[in-house]
Amino acid sequence: MNLVSLAVRNVGRNRFRTSLTVLGVAVAVVAFVLLRTVISSMEVAVTHAAHDRIGIRHKVSFIMQLPRRYVDTVRQTPGVHSATWANWFGGKDPRNPREFFPTMAVDPPSFLDVYDEIAVSPADRERWFADRQGALVGDQLARLLHLRVGDTVTLAGTIYPGNWVFHVSGIYTTTRRSMDRSEFLFHWDYLNNAIPERRRDQVGWIIARVDNPRQATGVSAGIDRAFDVQDIQTLSMSERSMNLSFMGMMSGVLAAINVISGIILLILLMLFGNTMSMGVRERTQEYGVLRALGFLPKHIAGFILGEAAALGLTAGVLGLALSYPFVQYGLGRWLEENMGSMVPYFRIEVATAALALGFSLLLGVAAAVIPALRASRLTVTDALRRID
Amino acid sequence: MVQLTNVVKTFQRGAEVITVLDGLNVTIAEGSFEALMGPSGSGKSTLLNLVAGLDRATSGVVNVAGQDLTTMTDGDLAAFRARYIGFIFQSYNLMPVLTALENVELPLLLTKIPSADRKKRAATALRVVGLEDRANHYPRMLSGGQEQRVAIARAIVNDPKIIVADEPTGDLDRKSADQILALLEKLNKDFKKTIVMVTHDPEAASHARVTHHLNKGAFQ
Ligand SMILES: Nc1ncnc2c1ncn2[C@@H]1O[C@H](COP(=O)(O)OP(=O)(O)O)[C@@H](O)[C@H]1O
Ligand SMILES: [Mg+2]
Numbered sequence: 188m189n190l191v192s193l194a195v196r197n198v199g200r201n202r203f204r205t206s207l208t209v210l211g212v213a214v215a216v217v218a219f220v221l222l223r224t225v226i227s228s229m230e231v232a233v234t235h236a237a238h239d240r241i242g243i244r245h246k247v248s249f250i251m252q253l254p255r256r257y258v259d260t261v262r263q264t265p266g267v268h269s270a271t272w273a274n275w276f277g278g279k280d281p282r283n284p285r286e287f288f289p290t291m292a293v294d295p296p297s298f299l300d301v302y303d304e305i306a307v308s309p310a311d312r313e314r315w316f317a318d319r320q321g322a323l324v325g326d327q328l329a330r331l332l333h334l335r336v337g338d339t340v341t342l343a344g345t346i347y348p349g350n351w352v353f354h355v356s357g358i359y360t361t362t363r364r365s366m367d368r369s370e371f372l373f374h375w376d377y378l379n380n381a382i383p384e385r386r387r388d389q390v391g392w393i394i395a396r397v398d399n400p401r402q403a404t405g406v407s408a409g410i411d412r413a414f415d416v417q418d419i420q421t422l423s424m425s426e427r428s429m430n431l432s433f434m435g436m437m438s439g440v441l442a443a444i445n446v447i448s449g450i451i452l453l454i455l456l457m458l459f460g461n462t463m464s465m466g467v468r469e470r471t472q473e474y475g476v477l478r479a480l481g482f483l484p485k486h487i488a489g490f491i492l493g494e495a496a497a498l499g500l501t502a503g504v505l506g507l508a509l510s511y512p513f514v515q516y517g518l519g520r521w522l523e524e525n526m527g528s529m530v531p532y533f534r535i536e537v538a539t540a541a542l543a544l545g546f547s548l549l550l551g552v553a554a555a556v557i558p559a560l561r562a563s564r565l566t567v568t569d570a571l572r573r574i575d
Numbered sequence: 576m577v578q579l580t581n582v583v584k585t586f587q588r589g590a591e592v593i594t595v596l597d598g599l600n601v602t603i604a605e606g607s608f609e610a611l612m613g614p615s616g617s618g619k620s621t622l623l624n625l626v627a628g629l630d631r632a633t634s635g636v637v638n639v640a641g642q643d644l645t646t647m648t649d650g651d652l653a654a655f656r657a658r659y660i661g662f663i664f665q666s667y668n669l670m671p672v673l674t675a676l677e678n679v680e681l682p683l684l685l686t687k688i689p690s691a692d693r694k695k696r697a698a699t700a701l702r703v704v705g706l707e708d709r710a711n712h713y714p715r716m717l718s719g720g721q722e723q724r725v726a727i728a729r730a731i732v733n734d735p736k737i738i739v740a741d742e743p744t745g746d747l748d749r750k751s752a753d754q755i756l757a758l759l760e761k762l763n764k765d766f767k768k769t770i771v772m773v774t775h776d777p778e779a780a781s782h783a784r785v786t787h788h789l790n791k792g793a794f795q
Contacts, residue, residue, distance in 0.1 A: 188673065188677045188680055188684075189684065189690075190684055193670070193672070193673070193681075193684075196672040196673070197672055199672075200671075200672060472668065473668070473670060476662075476664070476668040476670075477681075478653070479627070479629055479656060479662050480656065480657065480662065480681060480682045480685070480729075481653045481654065481656045481657025481658075481682065481685050482653070482685065483650065483653050566630070567629045567630070568624055568629055568630045571629070571664075
């Protein structure tokens with residue numbers, strides 16, 4: 188036995204009250220981790236945005252299209268390394284009508300060139316390039332829709348009506364987090380040749396890779412300037428700025444999340460404070476006995492703070508243990524598979540886990556500071572008299 | 576061993592000042608076993624607390640084991656208690672989360688004695704009170720008399736010069752009380768401990784060599 192074990196043993200003293208506190212704090216920790224992870228997964232989108240990519244869209248609105256020939260102009264702009272394009276197809280799988288996933292018509296070779304974080308086996312790549320009806324599917328989407336290479340899928344077009352038949356040519360993963368793993372990519376030519384004449388040769392947006400990420404802003408301006416004199420003007424922005432402006436749109440939500448996180452921490456403090464002050468009050472006489480035996484006020488404060496630290500740590504560890512199955516594997520998997528374009532990477536960051544554990548420990552101890560000071564400042568006789 | 580000279584102790588209760596001990600003089604020789612009797616509220620516990628260094632006299636000199644307690648700092652008083660005083664309380668006051676052996680070991684945590692030796696000494700003290708077979712029992716598993724014997728083991732484990740006991744048999748039945756009193760006599764005779772015991776019980780006082788009667792803050 189030593190002084191620390193004496194403090195720790197007091198935690199299990201009132202099992203019922205301790206269990207309720209630990210459980211209450213653990214639930215609050217799960218909520219805290221969940222909210223923090225919402226924020227961090229959005230920040231991941233910004234931090235991991237490719238620094239060297241520019242998105243170019245119609246100046247008026249992103250739902251309006253650009254002429255296909257603009258791609259060639261972009262490719263000739265100084266500072267541009269390569270460029271590709273995509274059309275939002277908005278396909279739905281009639282067998283899984285509730286699942287939302289991005290479907291895009293792209294130019295396969297240049298798309299893989301610009302999105303070099305897409306990892307696809309050489310065999311799948313060849314198969315996709317060779318088959319005009321071929322589709323390249325992210326591994327998360329493939330798992331969701333139970334798709335395998337060689338399968339035939341029919342998607343219902345919402346923007347381009349009709350039933351569209353595709354062959355799954357390959358499955359991709361990503362080497363960086365800047366690309367979502369639940370997209371459905373197919374040949375733009377297939378789409379372009381199948382639609383009415385007047386809708387042809389239009390692209391949804393253009394994506395360019397620049398030679399030097401530091402010049403992305405200058406190159407964006409250069410591209411927009413090149414189209415200034417044309418009848419359709421463009422708005423170019425780095426991928427990072429696009430994600431930042433998305434975060435900006437979400438700033439109200441983020442602020443609300445921060446406020447709620449703060450409230451959760453306050454609840455933690457109150458739960459701990461209540462438990463500790465009740466426990467300390469009940470044990471005042473024991474502190475008197477310890478003082479009579481020669482223990483000092485600092486020992487008493489140490490016992491109480493040590494007990495609080497043990498309580499905070501226990502609750503924090505339990506909260507984290509619950510957070511992983513709930514946030515990461517339950518809700519997180521669901522979010523990634525269903526809202527992958529917004530939260531491509533919904534994982535509990537080590538920093539979030541450390542923060543939650545740290546707060547639980549810190550607030551447990553902080554809540555005990557006043558009870559500890561009060562108990563240690565009592566005179567020996569006052570503490571002992573609490574018995575009578 | 577204990578010498579009180581003109582000791583006054585007053586308490587402030589709101590605006591009122593209560594004089595509990597009013598110029599007390601008493602000497603207790605080394606190796607003596609003395610009982611302190613008197614009606615409730617007469618100041619017995621207050622006096623015992625002064626001797627044990629738990630509280631300070633308002634005026635006068637309290638000299639215990641050759642040391643003047645009235646000039647000591649709080650820290651010195653704590654060190655004094657740890658070294659010279661063994662406490663026995665009416666309601667045992669064991670730590671419920673510790674076993675009998677650990678409760679006895681508790682005062683030794685303030686010393687530099689290594690863990691293994693602490694355990695040995697605690698076990699020896701438990702043997703003196705006849706509870707070596709209850710070493711791993713928690714207080715709630717023991718009878719009142721057994722709890723008080725564990726408390727006595729705790730009081731003697733650091734080999735103090737003086738044992739102070741505030742109504743040590745107050746919560747016990749006659750049989751357990753007699754065992755405790757016999758134990759105190761043994762500590763006094765065989766281990767040469769100076770014992771100061773507060774009690775209501777004339778039977779308990781009869782075990783002591785000297786009995787002081789306190790009334791309204793003065794000896795009779
Ligand atoms: N800390 C205190 N504050 C105020 N009054 C006290 C305090 N301690 C003791 N007293 C008063 O001093 C008197 C003597 O108390 P005490 O020594 O406990 O008596 P006894 O032990 O003889 O029953 C009582 O009237 C009690 O109320
Ligand atoms: Mg009393």
